[in-house]
Amino acid sequence: MKDVAEFFGWLTVAFYTLALFNFLMKAVNKKYPLKIKENKKFEEIYKTVMKYIIRYHKLIGIIAAIGLTVHSSIMYFNVGLRITGLIAASLMVLDALIGIYGYLSKKKRTDPLFDVHRVIAFVLPLAIAVHLLFK
Structure with missing residues (x-):
């Protein structure tokens, strides 16, 4: 499994x-x-x-x-539960929710949440790497 x-x-x-x-x-x-x-x-x-x-x-x-x-x-x-996995998963879920919100609300790319969506997307690989290293 x-x-x-x-x-x-x-x-x-x-x-x-x-x-x-x-x-x-x-x-x-x-x-x-x-x-x-x-x-x-x-x-x-x-x-x-x-x-x-x-x-x-x-x-x-x-x-x-x-x-x-x-x-x-x-x-x-x-x-x-692995705390490193929980952190990486939480970031991914948060990023997905912000993306869904932006899509459904038809927000412009000038909305600050669009920048947050991008920042999380670039922080997430670090969280995934930490998860893989310290699982």
């Missing part, structure tokens, strides 16, 4: 990383548009990947949340 939990933990990390690419790809596209356009083949691939990452950001986040729920449930009932 622990192997299943570990699989869902890594699935969560993989889909969370894909969700994070939403910001990273947009930032690179905004900061280096001329560099991207220098190589037409690269530009074509980059734009295609970016289109799918942006389009499916919410779905990717939902899959990460499902993976987190399964991973957390299995680990809690088989191993018990």
